[in-house]
Structures are given as C-alpha cells and as structure tokens.
C-alpha cells in the first residue's frame with residue numbers, strides 16, 4: 001500500500017476514534033487527528049474528565065460497534081460562517097476553520113454516517129470494510145498545537161493497517177521494542193543513568209557503560225587512524241565571537257545561554273567545527289598536506305526541550321565522532337568515497353546489513369538560494385552521486401534538501417527490529433572556508449581555498465550506544481561485552497581455582513569475573529545469563545586437581561549465554577578461543 005493510501009486509512013481511523021470517544025464522553029471536543037509514522041493520533045479536550053490506558057479497550061469496543069454503519073464519507077463545502085455555526089461547541093474546530101479560510105483552503109465538512117467533522121481531508125472509500133484492523137496504543141498529554149501557552153489536551157495514539165497480518169506483525173515488533181528499551185536494559189545491566197541532581201539530558205555512564213562507550217570510541221579512532229585521520233582535542237567552551245564568525249550564533253537555535261568570563265562571553269560548544277578550523281589555520285598550509293583530516297570524539301552541548309529528552313536517544317550533552325576534512329576541489333569525489341567506505345565498514349562490523357543513503361542536492365528552481373560557485377556545486381553533487389553509485393547500496397536524490405552552504409549524504413540503517421535510524425552525515429561545505437578565510441598554497445605557489453567535509457559516522461555516540469543496546473537487546477558481541485566471561489565455582493573449595501584463573505586471564509586483557517556468592521550453581525548461571533555475559537566457565541571437582549593449583553591445570557566447563565554447552569577447555573584453549581571471538585568481532 002502506498003503512503004498516501006496508508007495515511008488516508010489511518011486518518012479515517014482517527015475520525016472513528018473521535019466519534020467513539022464523543023459517544024462515550026458526551027461534551028468532549030476533538031482537535032486534530034493526523035496520520036503519523038506507524039499510526040495516528042487524535043487530540044481531545046475531555047474537560048474535567050481524566051482517562052487512562054485502561055479506558056482504551058472500552059473505546060475500541062465502541063469503535064467496532066460504530067464501524068459497520070460507516071459506509072462512505074459524504075462531503076459538503078461550507079462557508080466560514082456556516083462552519084462556525086456547525087461547530088459552535090468546539091473551539092478547536094472553529095480555530096481550524098478560521099485557519100483554513102485564512103489560508104484560502106476550501107472548507108469541507110465530512111460525514112461517514114453519523115458524525116459531522118471538519119478536517120484537512122484524505123479518507124478511505126469504504127470505512128466499514130477498510131478500517132477493521134486497528135488498535136489503540138497509548139494515552140499522553142499534548143499541548144494544543146504543541147505550544148506550552150495553550151491548553152493541555154489528551155492525545156490518544158492508535159494504529160491501523162490494511163490487513164490483520166500487518167497489524168499483528170506491528171504489535172509483535174512493538175512488544176519486542178518495549179522489551180529492548182535501552183533505558184530498561186540499562187537499568188538491568190547498569191550502563192548509564194540520568195540523575196535529576198545533575199540534570200535531565202545529561203547522562204552519567206556507569207563503569208560498564210563507560211567501558212562500552214570507550215571501546216566503541218577507541219575502535220573508531222583506530223579505524224580512522226588507519227585511514228590517515230589525525231586526532232585533536234578541543235575544550236568544551238569557546239567565545240561567542242567564534243560562533244558569530246561561523247554563523248551558528250545567528251542560525252543555530254540550540255545553543256545554551258552564554259556565560260561571562262572576565263570581559264569575554266563564552267558558550268558551551270554546540271559543535272566542533274570552528275574549533276577545528278583554528279587548528280587548520282594555525283599556519284600556512286601546502287597542497288601537500290591535503291586532504292587533511294582532523295578528528296575528535298568530542299562532547300557538544302545542545303539545548304533540547306525537556307519534553308523531547310529520551311534516554312540516550314535525545315540528550316543535551318552528546319559525544320560526536322566528528323571529523324573535518326580539508327580537501328581540494330579535485331579530490332572531493334575520492335575523499336567522499338573513502339569516507340563512505342569507512343561508514344559501511346563500521347555498519348557491517350555491528351551487523352547492520354540494511355541501509356540506504358539520501359543525497360541532498362540543490363533545488364534546481366532556486367539556484368540563487370545557495371552560496372558558493374555553481375561549478376563547484378555541480379562538481380560536488382556529481383561527486384556525491386558518483387560515490388554512492390560505486391557502492392552496492394540503495395540511494396535516492398532529494399532535490400532542494402541541501403543546506404545553503406553545500407550538498408550532503410545521510411545514511412539510514414535498519415536495526416534488528418527493522419526500525420530505521422539516520423546515523424551518518426557527510427556534509428560538504430563551501431561557506432565555512434570563506435568565513436574563516438582558509439587557504440593553502442598550490443603547486444604553482446598560488447593561494448586556493450579548500451572545501452570542508454563535515455563527517456560524523458555514528459553521529460552521536462550516545463545515541464548510537466542506545467541503538468546498539470536495543471539492536472542487541474543488551475547481548476553485546478564479545479568484543480564489546482563489559483564482562484566477557486563469568487567463572488562459576490560450584491562450591492567453596494573451587495573458589496581459589498576460579499580466582500587464580502581470573503587473575504591470569506585478566507593479565508591477558510580478558511574481561512572476566514568470578515561469581516563468589518553463596519548461591520547454587522543454577523542461580524549463578526541464571527544471574528550471568530540475565531547479565532547477558534557471552535560465556536560462563538563452570539569449575540567443579542572434575543575441572544581441577546586440588547593439590548598444586550596452577551592456572552595451567554585448571555579446566556572450565558564452558559557454556560554460551562544461549563545455553564549451549566561448549567565442552568571442557570584448558571587455559572590455552574580457552575584463551576585462544578576468547579581472543580579469536582574478540583578479534584573476529586563476533
């Protein structure tokens with residue numbers, strides 16, 4: 001089903017919801033009821049009545065009662081005065097009618113049977129036959145028109161699909177997504193926390209989470225250094241003037257309020273670009289130094305509305321895996337190619353197999369909107385398209401989506417639940433080199449301007465970490481698992497052997513712990529499995545000879561976290577097995 005038809009289906013279902021609610025709670029006013037990704041919602045003003053998710057089954061029942069009477073929508077064009085009269089009870093509909101009229105839009109009332117309404121239109125032909133596969137999902141508060149100055153309304157979310165099978169699949173995925181919620185898993189595994197004393201949107205990483213984040217970042221540093229990126233470090237604040245020069249001050253609205261230090265005004269940095277530009281500009285550059293890649297895993301600070309903060313997905317302090325590449329015009333294509341190769345290598349390492357790219361280019365009808373020379377744009381856009389063509393990856397070109405300072409590539413990946421995430425951005429920029437008067441000396445001793453590529457492969461490392469938690473449901477691959485092996489001594493007399501083995505494995509950089517609680521073996525196995533530790537090594541009488549204990553003569557009975565028995569391993573075999581698992585990034 002194409003998107004338009006699906007939108008019509010879901011928006012029509014929002015009408016059915018509105019009618020049912022108004023039947024159950026007379027006097028309730030409905031606001032807007034649009035189709036959204038994965039479903040629809042309908043806003044209501046319930047007056048003094050409070051409803052909750054426990055009311056949803058009752059509403060669904062009402063919807064099923066009403067539906068057979070809805071054979072088709074009938075329409076009627078009305079004047080504003082007529083609309084105001086018809087909907088005189090409902091201030092929200094009157095506001096909408098006034099707005100439609102002001103925008104020169106026809107005012108159409110619709111009625112699928114026994115419910116007169118006014119909306120932006122877009123409905124199914126035969127509601128009674130088409131709207132059967134729906135489900136109400138949740139209830140939330142929402143300000144009318146999204147503005148905190150307006151009244152708080154009640155928003156009911158639901159979804160509707162063309163077939164029972166699609167609805168069922170969707171609900172199963174929803175269920176699985178709830179189980180995999182990164183905030184929930186993080187609590188169980190102790191990865192990160194949001195402390196109200198520190199502030200919403202400022203995540204604190206606990207030892208296991210910090211370890212994982214560091215492993216991620218270090219691996220990226222390695223992969224980038226292999227490809228010639230050079231890492232820098234820049235502080236978390238900068239003078240306001242720096243952002244005035246870059247233009248962010250005027251255009252970027254997520255900056256925190258400035259603070260005064262001595263006579264100067266400073267801000268928390270919302271991005272690293274102007275800091276890195278200072279490093280490029282430190283001395284005259286030669287063409288021999290280009291392309292120059294300056295990279296940093298740097299924390300930036302962005303003001304996000306409190307209501308939009310969400311675990312690691314949306315925070316106010318985020319670490320970007322940021323890179324600024326300073327390139328000559330003739331090298332743009334090759335360098336983008338290189339960055340895209342690295343990007344796909346990164347995705348494959350994490351088992352993301354399904355991705356596609358969007359190339360944002362100029363609006364051909366509005367060539368004046370863009371800064372920089374036309375021939376550079378032509379070349380740059382072609383470079384982006386060529387870079388994608390040479391990859392075996394789905395891409396599409398979005399005309400008019402480019403920023404005024406340059407075209408870009410965004411890459412979206414699908415996780416193990418089939419949800420799509422936008423991760424990588426490669427943004428070409430012709431304007432910042434002007435703003436910061438960047439130049440290099442070419443082969444003929446003449447000055448030229450480089451172009452800048454802004455590259456973030458994971459985007460926000462924090463958000464990526466959240467995605468990984470849900471993608472793996474907390475069962476991280478061995479190379480990332482905070483604990484790779486838990487040793488389980490069956491009885492007290494096996495404790496010492498477990499400790500000896502642990503200490504030796506630790507010197508070999510294996511992340512190993514011993515469960516020395518006074519618990520049964522079964523309960524220790526359960527605990528390690530809940531903690532999603534990849535391997536469990538059980539040590540009992542059969543595995544050791546108690547006299548002359550030495551790591552070389554301690555065996556373990558090895559199990560995987562999915563319950564497979566892998567057999568008996570001595571130290572050497574265990575170590576090479578684990579090292580191989582780690583190296584292969586399994």
Ligand SMILES: [Zn+2]
Pocket residue numbers: 011012015110118119120121122123
């Ligand atoms: Zn409608």
Ligand SMILES: [Zn+2]
Pocket residue numbers: 271272273324454455
């Ligand atoms: Zn940048």
